[in-house]
Amino acid sequence: MLDRDALKESLTLDDIKKIMAELGSASPKEGKDGQVIFQTVCHGGNSHKLYYYEHDRTFKCYTDCGIKGNIFDIVIAAKESQGFEMTFVESLKYVAKFCGKENLKTSSKYTKNNLSNDMAWLSKFNKKPINTKLKVYDEKILRTFLPYPHESWIEEGISYNTQKLFEIGYYMREDKITIPQRDINGQLVGIRGRAMRSEDLENGRKYMPLIINNVEYTVLTGMYLYGLNITAPAIKKYKRAIIYEAEKSVQKDFTIYGEESCATAVGGGNVSKWHVQQLVDLGVEEVVLAFDRERADILETDDEKAIKKKEKANFQNQKKLRMAAEKFAPYCRAYVLYDVKGLIELKEAPIDRGREVLEELMKDKILIESRSAGD
Numbered sequence: 001m002l003d004r005d006a007l008k009e010s011l012t013l014d015d016i017k018k019i020m021a022e023l024g025s026a027s028p029k030e031g032k033d034g035q036v037i038f039q040t041v042c043h044g045g046n047s048h049k050l051y052y053y054e055h056d057r058t059f060k061c062y063t064d065c066g067i068k069g070n071i072f073d074i075v076i077a078a079k080e081s082q083g084f085e086m087t088f089v090e091s092l093k094y095v096a097k098f099c100g101k102e103n104l105k106t107s108s109k110y111t112k113n114n115l116s117n118d119m120a121w122l123s124k125f126n127k128k129p130i131n132t133k134l135k136v137y138d139e140k141i142l143r144t145f146l147p148y149p150h151e152s153w154i155e156e157g158i159s160y161n162t163q164k165l166f167e168i169g170y171y172m173r174e175d176k177i178t179i180p181q182r183d184i185n186g187q188l189v190g191i192r193g194r195a196m197r198s199e200d201l202e203n204g205r206k207y208m209p210l211i212i213n214n215v216e217y218t219v220l221t222g223m224y225l226y227g228l229n230i231t232a233p234a235i236k237k238y239k240r241a242i243i244y245e246a247e248k249s250v251q252k253d254f255t256i257y258g259e260e261s262c263a264t265a266v267g268g269g270n271v272s273k274w275h276v277q278q279l280v281d282l283g284v285e286e287v288v289l290a291f292d293r294e295r296a297d298i299l300e301t302d303d304e305k306a307i308k309k310k311e312k313a314n315f316q317n318q319k320k321l322r323m324a325a326e327k328f329a330p331y332c333r334a335y336v337l338y339d340v341k342g343l344i345e346l347k348e349a350p351i352d353r354g355r356e357v358l359e360e361l362m363k364d365k366i367l368i369e370s371r372s373a374g375d
Contacts, residue, residue, distance in 0.1 A: 007096055008070055013054055015099045016071060022098060023078040024316060025050070029204065037204055042067045042074055043221060044081035044270030044320065046294065046347075048204040050074070062208055063268070066218050071095060081270045134189040134224060137217055141191070144212060145169035145178045153177070157354065158248065159255045165230065166251055171210065178210065179247050181219045184228040184278070190219025192247070207246075221267035223274050226250055228264055232282060235262045240286040241279050245269055249290070249349045256355045271324040276331065286333045288365055289325050290350040290358075293339050325368035335365040 011019075013036065017028060025039040029048050038050040043065040050061045059074050061067045067077055072091040079086040086094070096102045148170055149163030158168075169178040176193035183189050193210045195201055200208075209218035227250040228235070235241045244250055244265045253263035266275055269291055279287060294317040321336045328334035337350050341364075343357050344350060350361050 004072070004092055007092065007101055008057055008072070010101055011057070011071065011095070011099065016052060019071060019075070019095060019098060023075065028052075032203055040065065040268070042077040042081065043268050044324075045268040046292070047206070049208075062205065063221070065221055065268070066209070066216075134183055134187075134219060136187045136189060137191070137215075139188055141212065141215075141217070142167070142169070142180060142188070145171050150177050153248070153251075156248070156252070157255060157352075158251045162251050162255045165254070166227075166247075168251075174210075176210070181224065181226060182229040183224065184232055186229045189224065191217035219267075222270070222272040224267065225275055225278055226265040226267060227254075228278070228282075230254065231261050231263055234260055235264070235279070235282050235284060238262055239283050240288070241282075241284050242288045242290050243271070243275075244349055244351065245291050246349065249351045252349075252351045256351075256358075269320065269324075271327050273327065276327050279328075280331045284332050286335070287325075287328045288335045288337060288362070289321060290337045290361075291321060291324075292347055292349050293344050294346070295339065322368055329369055334368045336368055337361045337365055340364070 016036075020028070020038045020041065023041045025041045028039075029037040031037050031051065034054075036052040036054065037048045038052060038059075039046060039048055040050045040061055040063055042050055042059075042061050043063070045063065045065070047063070049063050050059060052059050058068065058070055067073065072088060072095065075091040075094055076086050076088065079091075093102075146169055147164075147167070149158075149160050149168050150170065153163060153168065154160060167180045169180075170176070171178050171193060174193065175196045177196065179192040179194065180188060181190035181192060191210045193208055195206050195208065200206070209216055211217070226247050231250070231254070238260070241262050241264055242253065244253070244263060245268060246265055247267075250261075250263040250265045254261040257263075264279075266272075271289075318338070321338065325334040325336050339350070339361060341360075343360060344353055351358050
């Protein structure tokens with residue numbers, strides 16, 4: 001059996017970077033305190049908010065995902081976000097094989113106490129029924145914020161009335177736009193902050209759960225869909241949903257379509273089984289994944305390496321979208337919006353250019369069907 005502790009301790013920073021690159025993370029950034037910041041492959045996101053602390057070889061994702069753990073935890077989470085189930089033992093073998101450290105076996109002197117401790121540690125990876133009950137926070141915390149819609153969002157296409165409806169506010173102490181997160185029943189299950197300070201933005205802290213008086217107002221995005229407390233009636237009525245990555249996209253959609261808006265957001269680029277179940281329970285017969293554009297244009301160039309890199313990235317993005325849509329395919333018609341006409345820019349959401357562009361993209365939506373076992 002592989003020695004998990006010896007394997008973890010043997011991994012150099014270069015090993016960690018290679019593993020993360022293999023999992024789909026782009027080149028890491030360096031934090032102001034020397035941390036290494038990777039893309040959030042733990043939940044299928046694209047932002048650099050997954051911090052690696054070399055001194056104790058641990059990771060923490062500073063999004064609503066909130067995962068904390070070692071490289072094995074990250075491998076399992078990343079694989080699950082890509083649609084593959086992986087056990088802890090499989091993650092050990094994956095890391096060991098990738099780094100050429102398959103000879104790090106458990107010592108023959110392994111004691112009964114060692115084994116007992118390891119079994120207790122391993123037990124946390126056993127599959128258990130998912131608890132979909134989110135933590136509910138005290139409504140009084142909302143009094144901390146100024147209840148004013150933000151002018152910059154109005155300029156981006158989110159109306160004053162829409163921001164009021166979605167309770168957008170401002171936290172003066174940290175210079176952040178506040179975005180309350182409510183479940184389908186209207187209970188407060190988290191609060192996200194949109195940073196306005198250049199220091200936060202430069203360090204990859206654009207969107208973060210708020211922490212006030214040592215309380216972290218986080219919500220597990222894999223168990224939660226943003227906006228359903230407002231758009232669920234339309235989703236039930238029209239039996240369709242359009243799924244965005246972020247809260248602002250839902251608000252832009254509502255600004256355009258009002259009470260006919262069927263928008264919701266997954267809080268990143270990953271679709272979980274719970275997301276599927278929540279929308280199936282609402283009776284959807286059609287879903288459209290309207291994720292941010294990740295496809296990079298391949299311009300005329302003689303740099304074959306650059307071309308291959310972009311082609312690989314585009315292929316991975318198409319695969320990721322297909323895998324997300326395939327989770328819905330057994331239950332309803334599942335489509336993806338994939339901008340091949342260059343109507344939106346890199347990192348833009350399909351709604352960012354307004355109604356006309358969104359509806360043009362909808363004309364070309366791609367039907368995704370379940371693959372058979374032989375595919």
